[in-house]
Amino acid sequence: MTLEREDVEKIAHLARLAVAEEQLETLRGELAGILRLVEQMDELDTGDILPMAHPLEMTQRLRPDLVTEENHREEYQAVAPLVENGLYLVPRVIE
Template sequence: MALDTRDVAKIAHLARLDVKRDERDHFSAELSNILDLVEQMRCVDTTGVEPMAHPLHMAQRLRPDRVTETNEREHFQQIAPQTEDGLYLVPRVVE
């Protein structure tokens, strides 16, 4: 799909981008190349191809899921102005 300079000007206006007149030829060629690549990818038969979350088949390294801090809720709630049933009470700000 080939874009001309009027298309680039319209797209720039819709995107609220300031594209100078002398840059429009360059951007029309670049955007046309991108759209041609998208069209090539659309023509590829992907029947039976399972979607991937990431282009690389890698497992994410995760740290072990274990508790690293002690429960100090009682200590912190002792110094809080108001608590009830393990929750902090705060003044109402929305009526």
């Protein structure tokens, strides 16, 4: 399939990546090239094949519902860009 400029803009929005207008065409070409590589898969008939989500036959482990983590808030927030009174600050969302 072909990839249009508008597709690139849409993908960039879904991925929350700002893309400058003048980069769109280059990016479109690069992504289209990668998709051409990916689409080589279509040569292979995979009709009855079971999809493989995980390399090993494993089921998710369960553990007892116990508190195992201590509070590390101060330590974890020490690397945050902007915090106040234990809260992460972002631009106002609700006017």
